[in-house]
Amino acid sequence: MMVKEVAELSGISVRTLHHYDEIGLLHPSRTTEAGYRVYSDEDIALLQQILFFRELGFPLKQIREIINRPDFNRLEAMELHHKLLLDKRARLERMIETLEQTMKHEKGEISMTNQDKFAGFDFGSNPYEQEARERWGDKAVAESNEKLNKLSKREQGDLEREMNAIYRKLADLRHGSPSTEEAQLAVGEWYQLLNRLGSYSLEAFKGLGQMYVEDERFTRNIDRFGAGLAVFMRDAMTEYVDSRQS
Known part of the structure; x- marks a missing residue:
């Protein structure tokens, strides 16, 4: 052709x-x-x-x-694509359902709790696991997966809500300085939460913040909590690390 x-x-x-x-x-x-x-x-x-x-x-x-890898297998890649697209479809369907329920809530047809309004949002998971492995090695990712797999569905839901609560807290602070005590306490919570799932060094934490801005996929997801949040988190995470390494 x-x-x-x-x-x-x-x-x-x-x-x-x-x-x-x-x-x-x-x-x-x-x-x-x-x-x-x-x-x-x-x-x-x-x-x-x-x-x-x-x-x-x-x-x-x-x-x-x-x-271009010698071991690249087209069928295996297709199977992975299939799985990831199914996961993506499931997330979109949950978000569509949440949006439909929210519209009914706005019309006064139903009542929604604040928790209901965020059903389907999942910013705690990382669909780019291989990229994380390549940047920081297998250890932290393997430990995170092992700990996540041991959690019950309820515990995973609690963890997701905790992650999203930190995102929202930082979003409320994003118009101020990332070096304020309040911002540093919030980003410290983020660091501690990540280390409950794996072993993230200060340097890896700083690199993760940089990735939030360099990779448009992360920027797009994080900024759903508020425009400019990814940049604010990067700066706050850099300040958090630098203040502890000086």
Whole structure:
């Protein structure tokens, strides 16, 4: 298939396909003497997989590294995509239900508690576990998973609410200085909570705060509690660490 046909088939632009070729993400099987790109069925299958990764929020650089690994298995990746998309669908369905209930609440048709209004929001889980492993090693992540798996459903729900309460507390403070006593106490609660799940050093904690801003996926999720919260948390976490390392 020619590049224009692939663009029409996949719904992405010709320019995007050219970009994928230029960065080494998806090379067409051959190029004609006139310079036209020609894509094989194998190329089309790989493009589908790339777009699944993109839908799940993976950056292009990481996708390229994954699909170019000698041990990359396309079927295993598909099975993982399937699981993650099902998880994503379940979260969206819970949030849609919460939104529908909230609209009824606003119309006076039903009554909702403050706890009910946040059903379906799950900012305590980390869908980017592999990235965390690559940045900080397996130990903290493995310990966190082990501890989480030992919790009952009720305990997991309590933990999620505790995490979200800290996010909301920091969101209320985000328009002030991250170095205030109140902000530092709140971010200290966040550090202590993370260390109940794993062994996070001060340096790893500071790196996590930086990631909140550098990775748009984390920024987007955190800023749902309030615009600018990710930046505020990064600054507060940096202040928290620096004050203890000086």
